Amino acid sequence: MELSNLKPVSQNLWEIPRTGSMRVPGRIYLNKKLLVSIFKDNAIDQVKNVAHLPGIQKFSLAMPDIHWGYGFPIGGVAAMDAEHGVISPGGVGYDINCGVRFIKTDLNYSDIKQKLPQLADALFKAIPTGVGSKNAISALTHRELKELLCEGAKWAVNKGFGLETDLEAIEENGCLAEADPEKVSSKALKRGSNQVGTLGSGNHFIELGRISDIFNEGIADQFRLKKDQVIVMIHTGSRGIGHQICDDYVYKMVSNFAQLGFDLPDKQLACAYIRSELGEDYYGAMAAAANFAWANRQIIMNLVERCLMKELRISNSTLGFELIYDVSHNIAKFEDHFIDGTLKRVCVHRKGATRALGPENASLASKYKKTGQPVIIPGDMGTESYLCVGTDNAMLETFGSSCHGAGRVMSRNKARKSSNIRQVQHDLDFKGIIVKAASNHTILEEMSSAYKDVSEVVNVMAEAGIVQKIARTLPMAVIKG
Amino acid sequence: MKWKILPHTADYAFRVYGRDMQELCLNSFQALKESMLNKFSVSNQVSQVKLIKIEAAEPALLIIDLLREIHYLIVADKIFPIDLKIENLNNSNLRAKLKYRQLKPEDRIINEVKAITYHAVEIIRKDEVLMIEIVCDV
Numbered sequence: 001m002e003l004s005n006l007k008p009v010s011q012n013l014w015e016i017p018r019t020g021s022m023r024v025p026g027r028i029y030l031n032k033k034l035l036v037s038i039f040k041d042n043a044i045d046q047v048k049n050v051a052h053l054p055g056i057q058k059f060s061l062a063m064p065d066i067h068w069g070y071g072f073p074i075g076g077v078a079a080m081d082a083e084h085g086v087i088s089p090g091g092v093g094y095d096i097n098c099g100v101r102f103i104k105t106d107l108n109y110s111d112i113k114q115k116l117p118q119l120a121d122a123l124f125k126a127i128p129t130g131v132g133s134k135n136a137i138s139a140l141t142h143r144e145l146k147e148l149l150c151e152g153a154k155w156a157v158n159k160g161f162g163l164e165t166d167l168e169a170i171e172e173n174g175c176l177a178e179a180d181p182e183k184v185s186s187k188a189l190k191r192g193s194n195q196v197g198t199l200g201s202g203n204h205f206i207e208l209g210r211i212s213d214i215f216n217e218g219i220a221d222q223f224r225l226k227k228d229q230v231i232v233m234i235h236t237g238s239r240g241i242g243h244q245i246c247d248d249y250v251y252k253m254v255s256n257f258a259q260l261g262f263d264l265p266d267k268q269l270a271c272a273y274i275r276s277e278l279g280e281d282y283y284g285a286m287a288a289a290a291n292f293a294w295a296n297r298q299i300i301m302n303l304v305e306r307c308l309m310k311e312l313r314i315s316n317s318t319l320g321f322e323l324i325y326d327v328s329h330n331i332a333k334f335e336d337h338f339i340d341g342t343l344k345r346v347c348v349h350r351k352g353a354t355r356a357l358g359p360e361n362a363s364l365a366s367k368y369k370k371t372g373q374p375v376i377i378p379g380d381m382g383t384e385s386y387l388c389v390g391t392d393n394a395m396l397e398t399f400g401s402s403c404h405g406a407g408r409v410m411s412r413n414k415a416r417k418s419s420n421i422r423q424v425q426h427d428l429d430f431k432g433i434i435v436k437a438a439s440n441h442t443i444l445e446e447m448s449s450a451y452k453d454v455s456e457v458v459n460v461m462a463e464a465g466i467v468q469k470i471a472r473t474l475p476m477a478v479i480k481g
Numbered sequence: 482m483k484w485k486i487l488p489h490t491a492d493y494a495f496r497v498y499g500r501d502m503q504e505l506c507l508n509s510f511q512a513l514k515e516s517m518l519n520k521f522s523v524s525n526q527v528s529q530v531k532l533i534k535i536e537a538a539e540p541a542l543l544i545i546d547l548l549r550e551i552h553y554l555i556v557a558d559k560i561f562p563i564d565l566k567i568e569n570l571n572n573s574n575l576r577a578k579l580k581y582r583q584l585k586p587e588d589r590i591i592n593e594v595k596a597i598t599y600h601a602v603e604i605i606r607k608d609e610v611l612m613i614e615i616v617c618d619v
Contacts, residue, residue, distance in 0.1 A: 068491060
């Protein structure tokens with residue numbers, strides 16, 4: 001694929017014309033600077049591949065953090081006709097409902113500046129991190145785990161992890177009602193039983209940050225955010241249970257694929273008709289994993305709150321911990337969107353993309369009706385992150401979706417080889433950022449130069465009118481897996 | 482060369498070589514094992530043997546499903562795979578014996594492979610050598 005094959009639609013939007021067996025064109029949000037890096041791997045071909053899926057509506061979309069994945073690109077969005085279309089586990093990914101939450105505190109940067117090393121150490125000890133991390137709370141019995149899979153974040157709240165009011169600040173209130181634990185294999189249950197409340201590895205993180213800039217005073221006021229305020233972000237997902245559910249169903253759909261009567265350019269796009277038994281089974285299991293992830297982030301948030309109160313010797317009212325929002329990055333959900341002027345039920349696949357509903361959307365809690373849904377876009381561990389809100393234009397152009405982060409530009413293997421831990425640590429120290437990680441490999445893999453410039457990525461979305469920027473945050477202490 | 486790591490922006494990919502299908506399976510097993518586990522930290526004292534049976538529509542899928550099975554044993558059953566012996570192999574069936582022991586505290590999972598994907602999987606023959614490229618979600 002070459003640049004000459006892309007047709008400019010507007011300053012930040014490019015179209016891949018429909019060719020061959022593509023059912024719809026592709027569309028990618030990029031500016032000219034980001035466009036340069038996109039041809040280094042196969043991500044654009046993956047946008048084209050997704051356009052082959054039966055039932056896809058309007059466009060196969062990619063957000064500006066697009067990079068090469070498997071099946072779908074990371075940063076990919078596709079909406080399928082809910083009655084006649086397909087559902088693809090490859091369009092959700094293995095880390096089902098990997099997502100991020102943004103929490104405000106009532107603390108000021110100056111309140112904790114001198115205590116950051118102590119807080120980073122305490123958080124690193126309090127939250128299990130790294131490969132196969134486990135036992136943040138007692139291992140659950142299968143019965144308890146199945147209850148969690150049905151109830152999501154509410155299960156965690158009922159067990160004393162957080163408040164009922166947290167739920168309205170979570171996409172879908174932290175629970176997909178279609179979850180069916182009976183569609184989750186015993187293999188997957190085994191991988192999930194002792195991982196509730198754990199961070200995992202890779203790009204997952206807990207970040208203690210501060211607000212450096214406010215772009216929209218009105219909405220920031222409504223969220224009670226101001227400059228130099230301390231915030232926390234938590235990025236993790238459904239851990240081993242989500243990985244296994246995806247693996248189980250990709251296997252089933254690959255095995256069953258010959259029955260469907262159409263061809264696809266990549267086996268990882270294996271799918272089933274949404275209204276088939278296999279499609280419905282996958283959705284029930286995927287929803288269960290999504291609920292696990294919401295409970296996981298809810299528990300970690302509460303563990304972080306308890307840790308900060310203990311280390312700072314302050315009450316919860318002084319800390320003022322309040323969830324601003326929790327968004328999913330890897331999920332398929334049934335939503336209503338206008339297609340050619342008609343409201344239609346579609347199954348929106350977001351793989352490395354964030355829901356970004358505009359104001360007045362019926363799915364939003366009343367406190368977000370005027371502002372639009374908060375959209376959290378983290379950068380890497382050494383750079384800024386953004387809090388935005390969704391817009392009416394996102395509803396028109398992207399099925400209410402935005403980018404989910406900066407997006408990688410360098411492989412993990414190359415990142416390990418292209419720098420050394422001393423240099424990366426020195427660069428972080430220079431910026432005043434403390435990073436604690438389960439392994440030095442993770443710090444190298446996650447260094448800033450392995451990612452796109454998140455400000456560039458967010459500006460593409462803002463200039464295209466998909467999101468509105470509210471605030472920028474800077475990292476102070478980061479816990480990595 | 483039995484296998485090598487390939488550049489992949491977000492995930493982890495390797496290309497495996499073999500003179501025939503059996504060698505391709507064994508080298509794929511070796512690639513996964515060395516990608517996930519610290520090979521220098523452990524003794525290779527076998528304590529258990531597991532029979533693995535795979536059935537698939539085509540040879541490339543046999544390899545992916547073999548690796549999926551071994552991956553699960555590592556991450557869920559906490560085993561350290563030592564050796565794989567293929568007893569029977571054709572285009573749609575594979576039967577093998579996996580020698581392993583339980584993971585010990587001194588063993589280290591160096592790469593959290595979440596899953597073995599089917600992304601663009603196919604076996605290619607070039608100059609009498611078979612090749613397969615495997616992408617792992619990390």
